[in-house]
Amino acid sequence: MSRVGKKPIPVPSGVKIQIGDQLNVQGPKGKLTVPIPQGIRFEQNNGTLNVVRDSDEHAALHGLTRALASNAVVGVSTGFTRELDIVGIGFRVDIKGKVALFTLGYSHPIEFLLPEGVDMKVDKQTHIILTGYDKQVLGQVAANMRALRKPDPYKNKGVRYTGEVLRKKVGKTGASGKK
Incomplete structure (x- = not known):
């Protein structure tokens, strides 16, 4: 399992997240979108965002997608x-x-x-x-x-x-x- 991919992403207050065919993150600093590759999905529950992969075939994209999503959340909140x-x-x-x-x-x-x-x-x-x-x-x-x-x-x-x-x-x- 990817160590980076397993870490939950804390979502600060004031940051809105929409999960669709891509991840839309909006905060006080701006708005960013993160592409969601096939086999990777996001789950949002009480202040955290988790990245889940369907199978081990998508292991390489698991940590990458989590890092891109984390950078988007941190960027729109603090910069x-x-x-x-x-x-x-x-x-x-x-x-x-x-x-x-x-x-x-x-x-x-x-x-x-x-x-x-x-x-x-x-x-x-x-x-x-x-x-x-x-x-x-x-x-x-x-x-x-x-x-x-x-x-x-x-x-x-x-x-x-x-x-x-x-x-x-x-x-x-x-x-x-x-x-």
Whole structure:
């Protein structure tokens, strides 16, 4: 049995769940839908949501469906956050409405349009806090921002997740070793 799939999902007050051909989850932050694959069904009883599979053929989808449903419930009730840091001299970010302007050492500033449901706050022009209710969209936006200037292994400059550990490589030395 799947350990993840067996865990019940606590449903906080203020979150409405409709079970049909797909799972509709609505809360104070927004509304999400989770597809329900064949052989998997949901049971709702007194404040919890359980995921049940019909047979062992659907074992792989059991834990996945439960994790997606749990992320939807947590997202519409409390939301998710992702934090990024910008490291480098002259590297910074400004926000104007739904557009983030990155200055990352290129010849031009980069405009990044934030999708619907993702909010961004900037601290000291180098620390980005992304918040949203859809975990997948939020993670993709953070990955796209990081891809604008990945952390350089030689100088450790670029956009990185807060707390991301980087291995610094040793650069070339001046002596070539020849006589």
